[in-house]
Amino acid sequence: MFQYNGYWATALFETHLILTVITSAFWEALLGTAHGHPLKKPEGAHYQNQKGGVRMINLSINGKSYSYNGDEDMPLLWFIRENAKLTGTKYGCGIAQCGACTVHLNGEAVRSCVVPMVDVADANVETIENLIKGETLHFVQRAWIEQDVPQCGYCQSGQIMAVVKFLEQFPNPTDKDIDNHHTNICRCGSYIEMRKAIHLAATFQKEGGQ
Amino acid sequence: MMQSRRSFLKSTVTASGTLLVYFNLGALAQEQDVTTEVKANPMPFIEMDNNGNITFISSRTDMGQGSPTSLAQILLDEMDADWDKLVHVRETEETERSAYEEGLSTIGAISTIIGWFNHRKAGACLRGGFKLAAASIWQVDEKGLITEKSKVINPTNGEYLEYHQLYQKLSDLYLADVPEFKTREQATLVGKPLRQLRTRERVTGNATYGIDVSFPELKIGMIERCPTFGGSVKSFDGSKAREIPGVIDIFQVSNGVAIVAEGFWAAKKGREALEIEWDHGPLSIVSSEEIEKQLEDKLVNPDQIEKNEGDAANELAKSSGVKLSGDFNFPFVAHATMEPMNATAWVTRDRCEIWAPTQCKLDAHDQVAKFLGRNRNEIVLHRTLCGGGFGRRAQEDFVIEAVEASHKSGYPVKLIWTREDDMRHDYYRSISKLQITGKINDEGELSAWDSKLSFIDTSPYHFSPQDRNTKDGLFVGHAGIVPAYKIPNINLSYGYLDLPITVGILRGISHGYTNFAIEVMIDRLAKKANIDTLELRANLLNENERASTVIDTLKKVDQENPVLNGMGRGYAFAYEGEPGSVYQYYSAHMADVRHLDDGSLKVHKIWIVADHGRVINPASFKRQIHSSIYFALSMMRSGEITMTNGQMEQSNFDNYPVSFIGEGAEHVEIKLLDNGAHPMGCGEKMQAGIQPAIANAIENLTGEEVNGIPVKRLA
Structure with a gap:
């Protein structure tokens, strides 16, 4: 097992319960209503705060096991980027507005910039790097290439991760479905090409493509 | 083929057997009649390995605007290289300004303009070099040889040599300084809607920002x-x-x-x-309202007269004709790049x-x-x-x-930088004010134009250090204030505030506000004088062929697409440069706007006719226009940064929203005139025309004036 010893080994546990409550409420209030992908608190995220002890958070990212015992308030995004060194997942806003940090957490699309580490104990996380199987691109990635969607490309990892889950929910999406439920920001405005790619990806999905 | 001791190109074979080809500024300087000897530090722009695989070395920043792909197209087309062998792109590692005759800055649509000189010439020189190399091996005249997909072919016997079999010889040759260029008909890559070069990296999370x-x-x-x-x-x-x-x-x-x-x-x-x-x-007591007051004063007491011809004051004082004044306000605008x-x-x-x-x-x-x-x-x-x-x-x-x-x-x-840092410490597009008074005389001519502009002094923060605190550093604050239209009596002035607020260049620079005000005033004047607004523009531009052509083309589009019930339609023209210059573009914009059930305003359709010269990559060009529409709409709807007590109030996408996927125009139609003139990119240029076309459409739909941005009712 890959063991990671965080820098935050002496986290302030007296305050962390309060912090957790704040962040979770913040997260649900913000995301549960304002964004297309309802976020559920991951199952198995129960924990006991043992005063004076350092609790180890175990999680899996792209099938690889990680342990973390630093600041439980740290957003998952920074664990993914800095600890697991998977930089395909991007920082854009830190408040779950833009979606550049979208990953799959226990099978659901979440904005990892507001998911605290305390909520991902025993969770399965998948990032953009895990979408490709061997040399075979995911069908959403294929559609993205077919329509040549990216401009700067910075938001596209998050866009693609969001669309993978969107298409599970809306296998035959209308333009209206896309407008209402795909809420990731692309500042380059690659949306016209993206809309075509989403429809194309839906046809690939129906054909049963990876 | 003409040969010279001072070749534009230099090529060397590296220790690992890779061909590196360089531009040579010395030769370029000679061609441009620069008499002083420039010591050239050659700029590598391509590498070829011994399987013929090509790495394109990008001289320009890749920020999604597509110029690296376009430049590679220009180069590989002219050298007749096989596009499929272009396997890699990397950023230039050049460090010296002298290598390039300019500083590699990626701004203002110059990548394509300069690329059409440099990359095209390099490609042509290289193609000639490969032919010379093959001719010397076969002992034939190189004039009889042809090139195709990284091969030199002898058509008389079908023999061929691939480029990578020839490059060892290339370094011994002097290549032509005045190469033979391909004709437009011979183009294999230029003009083709090829895919962007780094798309796969960007969809797999492997692109490194x-x-x-x-x-x-x-x-x-x-x-x-x-x-x-x-x-x-x-x-x-x-x-x-x-x-x-x-x-x-x-x-x-x-x-x-x-x-x-x-x-x-x-x-x-x-x-x-x-x-x-x-x-x-000192700014701790200053807010946007106070700055606006100071900008108002600057309209009355300008610092600079940009143009004064005829007698605008006298013409405006006459009681004949139709006269109108308009006041326009634009707030600070932030860039909000996705990567802070x-x-x-x-x-x-x-x-x-x-x-x-x-x-x-x-x-x-x-x-x-x-x-x-x-x-x-x-x-x-x-x-x-x-x-x-x-x-x-x-x-x-x-x-x-x-x-x-x-x-x-x-x-x-x-x-x-966190997003909050990025938004609160930006180099904003300056807050600005415009006041324009225009007159159409009884003959239906635009007989007078008085335009006053004020903004925050851009020169201390100009992106180019050499222009800081100079008059040139002000340009990005007032560019676009001179209308292209024929106006016999014209007075243009501007004033600027000396404030310690970082202002700078933002996609389209000041054209975003100057052309907004110009085009809205033109529409209002034409309507008041009962003249067709496109007809008026056509008349005022009839001495400029390229400008007239975009207007005439839009007139046809307009006639072919009658305004639907419940829609308001607006037009705008945009341009930069002057006939004779390579830096020229012209575009005509048309927008239809309708009410949604909740009373908000929706852009139903935008048509854009663009003449940016020869189009290198039409897919890329259109993608930039699509992008520009979303960008213009973001700004028009909610692109407002306000200051209170010297501090910017907006901090993130929750209080400075940018367009979601459903917040563009419902339909877009683009006509690229692609007339063969010197090519120019369009990444920032569309910002000048999209917003005023929408503003004019809103005025026609609602009867209410649109005196700047934001227009908060925009959906």
């Missing part, structure tokens, strides 16, 4: 900057911040207090625990290495050298991919910050 730079020793830095513009640190206490696990160092820097930590989160938490006393400076500002620097005693997502690599390099007081050659600056640019990354402030943080801490530091 500035913020992704990583190596084991690297620490994360953040700066707490004074929230008030022009303020400074009075004192600070970092003791609480030091208790945050992961915080390594805290120290004062030029524009605030820096924190260096093991990771982003520790840096952020540490920064939140800093206790800083600020000297908020960041840079990585490692400063040691004798070396400084930097990784930066910059639009102005060499300017940034110069300024780092100046900041550290070191020689340029002790500094290495790697340019990375950029997560959007829109002009923000033309400034070097974020690079200097990283250098200072590393220099003072001794660590290699990736200095990251």
Whole structure:
């Protein structure tokens, strides 16, 4: 097992319960209503705060096991980027507005910039790097290439991760479905090409493509 | 083929057997009649390995605008290379300004304009060189040989040699200074809608932006900057911040207090625990309203007369004709690139290495050298991919910050701006005001035009250090104030406020507000005089063939698409440059707007007719127009940064929203005239025409004036 010893080994546990409550409420209030992908608190995220002890958070990212015992308030995004060194997942806003940090957490699309580490104990996380199987691109990635969607490309990892889950929910999406439920920001405005790619990806999905 | 001792191209075969081909500025300088000898430091622009695989070395920043792909198309087309053998793109590592006759800055649509000279010539020279090399092997006249897909072919016997079989010979040859260019009909890549070069990296998470730079020793830095513009640190206490696990160092820097930590989160938490006393400076009592008052004064007391021909005051005083005045207001606008500002620097005693997502690599390099007081050659600056640019990354402030943080801490530091930092410490498009009075005389001519503009002095912050605090540094604040229209009596003036607020270039620069006001006034005047607004524009532009053609083309589009019930339609024209210059574009815009059930306004359709000369990649060009529409709509709907007590109020996408996927135009139709004139990119240029066309459509739909942005009812 890959063991990671965080820098935050002496986290302030007296305050962390309060912090957790704040962040979770913040997260649900913000995301549960304002964004297309309802976020559920991951199952198995129960924990006991043992005063004076350092609790180890175990999680899996792209099938690889990680342990973390630093600041439980740290957003998952920074664990993914800095600890697991998977930089395909991007920082854009830190408040779950833009979606550049979208990953799959226990099978659901979440904005990892507001998911605290305390909520991902025993969770399965998948990032953009895990979408490709061997040399075979995911069908959403294929559609993205077919329509040549990216401009700067910075938001596209998050866009693609969001669309993978969107298409599970809306296998035959209308333009209206896309407008209402795909809420990731692309500042380059690659949306016209993206809309075509989403429809194309839906046809690939129906054909049963990876 | 003409040969010269001073070849435009130089090629060498490296130790590993790779061909490196260079531009040679000496030859270029000669062609441009520059008499002084320029010592050339050659710029590598292509590599070819011994299987014929090609690496394109991008001279320009890749921030999504597509120019690296277009430049590769120009080069590989002209050299008749096989596009499928283009397997890799990398950023140029050149450090010297003298290598390029200009500073590699990626701004203002110049990539394609200059690329059409340099990359095209390089390709043609190279193609000629391969033919010469093959001719010498076969002992035939090179004039009888043809090239195709990285091969030189002898059509008389079908024999061929591939380019990579020839490049060893190439380095012995003097290549032509005046090569033979392919005709338009012979083009194989230019004009083709080829895919962008880095798409696969970008959809797999493998593209490396500035913020992704990583190596084991690297620490994360953040700066707490004074929230008030022009303020400074009075004192600070970092003791609480030091208790945050992961915080390594805290120290004062030029524009605030820096924190260096093991990771982003520790840096952020540490920064939140800093206790800083600020000297908020003179702006602490200044808000947007106060700035607007000062801008109002500047309309009356301008600093500069830009143009004064005929007698506008006298013509406007006459009672004949139709006269109208309009006042327009534009707020500060932020860039909000998806990748917030960041840079990585490692400063040691004798070396400084930097990784930066910059639009102005060499300017940034110069300024780092100046900041550290070191020689340029002790500094290495790697340019990375950029997560959007829109002009923000033309400034070097974020690079200097990283250098200072590393220099003072001794660590290699990736200095990251949070979104809040990025939005509150931007180089904004200046807040501005325009007042235009125009007149159409009884003959239906635009007989007088009086235009006053005010903005915040851009020159102290101009992206190009050499233009700072000069008259040229003001250009980005007033560009576009001169209408293309025939106007016998014209007076144009502008004034600027000296305020310590960082203002700079933002996609389309000042054309976004100057052309907005011009085009709305033209429409209002035409309507008041009962003249068809497109007809008026056509008449006023009839001496400029390219301008007339875009208007005439839009007239046809207009006739073919009658306005539907419930729609308001508006038009706008946009241009830059003058006949004879390579820097010219013309575009005509038409927008239909309708009411939604909730009373908001929806852009139903936008038509754009564009003449940007020959089109290198039509797919890329159209993608930029699509992009521009969303960008223009974001700005028009909610692109408003306001200042209270010297501090910017907006901080993130929740209070400075940008367009979602459903917030564009419902339909877009584009006509590229592609007339063969010198090519020009369009990344920023559409910002001049889209908003005024929509504004005119809204005025026609609602009967209400649109006197600037934001238009909060836009859906």
